[in-house]
Each structure stands twice: as structure tokens, then as C-alpha cells.
Amino acid sequence: MSKMNMVQAINSAQDVMLDRDPAVVVFGEDVGYFGGVFNCTEGLQKKYGLQRVFDTPIAEGGIIALAIGMGVNEMRPVTEIQFSDYIYPAFDQIVSEASRLRYRSGGEFWAPITIRTPCGGGIRGGQTHSQSPEGIFTHVSGIKTIMPSNPYDAKGLLISAIEDDDPVIFFEPKRLYNGPFSGDPKAPAQSWDHHLKGEVPEGHYTIPIGKAETVREGNDLTIITYGTMVHVSLAAAELSGHDVEVIDLRTLTPLDIDHIATSVCRTGRCVIVHEATKTGGFGAEILSQIQETCFWKLEAPIERVAGWDIPYPHAFEWEYFPGQGRVLDAIKKVMEG
């Protein structure tokens, strides 16, 4: 075990896999000599050489297409899209190609690719460095989507993603790279040093894809969330005065509905929290599945806390970001409902 922040954990996962499997290669814009704009591949080119960890032309569509081609030819590419706001030029390759290759070829061809990409706001990045586009991809059959909320999960899930024989998009909430974030921009920055999930094994381990985790137990109400909002929800749960359970989804698709349903059927009350815009967001899917599985056990209407349906505004980051206050309001409303 050693202390790692999320950047180091993600780096370590790639390091472990580069070491174990010669079919693994890591590439993306600025990931080689420079080690990535967030340092997630720092030192890997030096250790494994130019041919295994390398820069690419600035063309996200090209990066994913290259990965698919390499994947079809027995390799296991780990790609980085520098910001998830820049994933759209790769949309066609992800949605029409990577996700359907196995299906359309009757199982003859597949591409075991991993797409790492930083997402989310809270770093004053404006509308082109803050987006949470996961809901666009959860709508697509044939790709798995993951968003960890801490270093330990990040490493174990990233190794699982790389070992998975299907395409996986691995969203990294960049606001959590250096420490947990309770949603209060004025509070002093925290590090992962004193967090339980900042203890990370150095070697190989996996966390299964498709498994949620209860990160706070409670009987009054269940919050279902993922990514940065796990920490915001935990802080709000603490302040609420209610016995709130918090579930960190970790994997969005395939969704661990059994885990969710067990909790919500027990508490009878539920709040869904994500940073992405509300309309058509992944929260809507979670909500419908809860309605399908827990309807007769619900004590109150389910609430969603999400980003407003607008682009991420640079100067109004904290009015946009769904912070503790908004989570608290939702808890209150559902408890009174």
C-alpha cells in the first residue's frame, strides 16, 4: 500500500498493465514525453519507450480509429482524450464503430480499447474544460462507462477497463485528481493523504466493472451519485441531520440496479445527484429504473440534483455547480414529501 492521489493511481494502473502485457500501449495528445497535461502518464514513456507510450496528432477521431485498428490486431490500446470536452470529433468512431464492431461482425471482430478522459468542472475551465458528457455515451449500447470517485477505485477500475475485451470510456473527474472536494470552493483544498481510499496497492488488483458501492450507510433516504458529486453528497448527508445512505455508482453502464434497488426499497426515499446537465442526463435513466423496481416501496417522489440545462459558464461556476446547498434542499424536500 502507498499513498496515492488520483493522478498517481491512474498512472500506476497504466504502469502495471504496460508491465504485465506487451499488447498494452498508451497514446494520446501530449501523453508521451510530457506525461499528459494532468501528468497521468508521467514517466511512462521513459520507462517503456517511445513505441509503447506516445504522442498523437491532434485528432480525436484519428486517435480512436487508430485504437480500434490496433485493437482488432491483437493489441490493447489505452487512449487519452485530453478533455472530455474534446471527445466529440471521435464521436462517430466511438458510437458507430467501437461500440458495434463485435455486434455487426457476428462476434468476429472486436476492439478492447480504453478511452480515458478528464471530465467535470470546478477548476475554472469554462465551457470547454468542464463538461460532463457521460450521459451522451451511456445512451449508446456496446460501450461501458465508468466514473470513479477516488484513487483506490480509479486504479482498480482502470485495470479492469484495460483488461476488458469491450470498449470502455473511463471518465476522470478532474476536480478530484488532487483531493476530495466537498463542493465548497472556499474551504481549504484537501489532499488524498488522509482519505481511506487514498491508500492504494502498488501492484495489480481489480475492481469489477458494473458494481456500485455504498459509501455511507443510512435508513432514511438513499442518494445515488458518482464522480465529484459523491463527495458533495457525503458532505450534504452529514449536514442534513437525517440518516442518509450514499451510493457511489462507479460504473454507469452496465448499471448496478440490484444494488440501488436494495437500498431504495429499504429507505423508500431517493435523491439522484450528478454534475451533468439535467435534461436527458444519466439521472433520468437511474430514476426510471428505480421506478420500475421500487415503485411500491417509495414514500416520496424522487428528486434529481444536476447542472442547469446551460453550457458551463466561466464566471458563474459556483452558481452552476450543484453544491451542498442544492443537495440539502433535495434531501429536505424528499424527507418532507
Place this chain on the structure above:
Amino acid sequence: MVPSSGKNLNVPAPRHRPGEEPEFDNLDIPSAGSVSRPDILTDPKDMYVYANTLIRVLDMKNNAVGVWDPKLSADDLRKGLTDMMTTRIYDDRMQNMQRVGKMSFYMKSRGEEAVAVAQAMALDKKDMLFPSYRQQGLLISRGRDLLDMMNHCLSNSKDNCKGRQLPIMYTWREGNFFSISGNLGTQFCQAVGWAVASAYKGEDAIASTWVGEGTTAESDFHHGMTFAAVYNAPVLLNVVNNQWAISSFQGFAGGEKATFASRGIGYGMPGLRVDGNDFLAVYAATKWAADRARSGGGPTLIELFTYRAAGHSTSDDPGKYRPEDEYEAWPLGDPIDRLKMHLIEIGEWSEERHERELKEITALVTRKYKEAESYGTLNSGARPEVSSMFEDVFKDMPDNLRRQRQQLGV
């Protein structure tokens, strides 16, 4: 699987890394004045040579030589010089203010000032500009008030982007300057669309757009090239080859295999490769392409060969991936120094005047900055109305946004 034997796999690497001695002996630099100047309506097939050379006007002794000399008046030359100086001083000031936390982010254009300033001068004010984030000199040359530029960067109460954009993502409709996107290359084919509309309407205005050499890898670049060629659009397609794209050198955009200007050949349009640090050459090549476009000759691809002297942005530390003094070894010098020395050479400028000008511009920038701060900064003072963040998503605000605005209580 066994690891690659690697002999047939090429991963490009730059000539020097930190700690190594920078030199550019490999560059083939023709002497100033040595390249001929074709008629503006020359068939692209007869123009391959211009894509593989370097059009230069200012020689080593700071004289303007050869057929590309645009023969600008001394007043125009001085305007070019002072606009470049203003751009640099403005950049320095804004970067410093970012460092002390007045704004979130900044990007300088140091070393590339001639690109934006000379090109703006060679175009007509009615021509529409679709820039990337590194041509702030276009605004300065077209006379935008520095105060307005600063107000935007500070996201303050007078920011015409209403606090919605990162600093330097300017927009200025009045000056025919399109809203800058953070997504690389998206403007390239949009400029073609604007130009096609101009041609459709029978108007005289043309469009001009810019991308960095790194961005030529994006599909948008190729869309722009194809559509411009197919519709013979009156547009200037500029590639600013400043050697670097954040940490990756131009080899990762294929620059080691062929020049960026030569990309035009395959699409059937002329490519001009220009010394981007030579104000006169940039002006002349741009004027040539603008005249061609206005006369029905269609698009031109221009490669502006220059060097990004500063870090990529305030988030970047170039010392991590290139020698700190690489810029000093750049064989094509500094655009401001070169134009300054030319003006002195022809007796239209002096060191004293230059010093005075520097002081005046610095004072102006300081004064403008103080005023801008009085309208707020990112973290203090006045800012746009919070409720305005729900506006302009659509022309008319739909009910879901009205309700969300109510929920926020603003």
C-alpha cells in the same frame, strides 16, 4: 504477444529536448527576395514551388528586397510596428495579472505578432475573421479598445461575452471578428461557409481563418480544404506553424514529411509558405491571396512559418519539453525587432522613438487595465448579472430554463 521489434514503426521526436543545445541547421531558408511572385490568377498546378520555399522580404541587413516587397508607406509600417508592440505589452500585462489571480487563464502570442497584425492590415475591414485563440493582434490592428479586451479576460461586468467564456476567447461582431471556440479547428470550415455565403450574395467581402499547425490533423482542417476548393470559396486558410502544439512538435502533425503549405496542392489550391516573422512578407502574401480571392481565384492556403516563443498557456511549463533557449536559436529572429530595424534602416524610426513608444504603450495598457479592474475581476468586484447565465441558450428562454433560474433564486 511479444513487444514490438519496432523497426517499421516511426514515432517522431523533436531535434532537441531540455538540456540540449538548440540548433536549426536542418532548416532550408532561401535568402530574402529570391522567390518569384506569380500573377494572382495563376493556375494552382503552376504554383507548387511556392508551397515548398519560404517567401521572405526583409534581408539580414533589414532591407526590403525582391518582388514580394509590398512597398508600404512609412506610416503603415509604423502602424504595424506599434500594433505588434501593443500586442506584446498587452500580452505581458495580462499574463502577469493571471499570475496574481485576477483571471483564470491566459495565452500569449509572443513571437507570432506579425502573423495577426500584418494579416489584419492586408485584409479589408469588411472581411470576416475566424481566428484561433492566438491572433489577438487582429483585434489590436482593427482598433478594438484594449479596455474591452481586458473586460472580457476579467469576466467582469462589462465583458461582452457576459462571463461565459474563458479569457482570450474573444468575440467582436462589430469588428467582423468571429467568436473564438475552445474546440480546435472548428472555425476552419465555418469560414469557408461564410465565404460561400458572400459569393452567393455577390458581395466583395472575403473570409480569413487561422489554425495552428497541430490543428491541421483535425478533420475540420480537411473539411475546410475540400469545401473551399470545391466551391472556389473566397477564403484565406492560414496555418500558423509555430513549431509546437502544447508539448508536441510539428512532426506530430506530419510536418517532417512535407510542408504545411504543400497540403494545398492535393486539394488543387495554391499554397504559399511565408516567413511568419517577416512583417512585410506576411503582408505581401496575404494581400496576394486576398486579391486572388476577391478576383474570383478562390482559396489560398498560407503557411506562416514562425515560432511560439512563450509557453502554450498559463497552464504550461515549456521547460519540461523543450530547451529554455530554443527561441534564441530560431534563425528567423523576432518580428518586432526585424520591423523596427527595417524602419530605422530606412530612416523612419529611431531607438529613442522606440523607447518612447514602449513607454507610451505601457502607460496606456496600465491605464486601461486599471479602468478594467474597476469594472471587476473574476474573483472580486462587479460581474455580469448571475441571472444572465440562463440567457442566450436560445433566442427565447424556454420554460425549463425559466424554472431553473427561479430555483436558483436569481
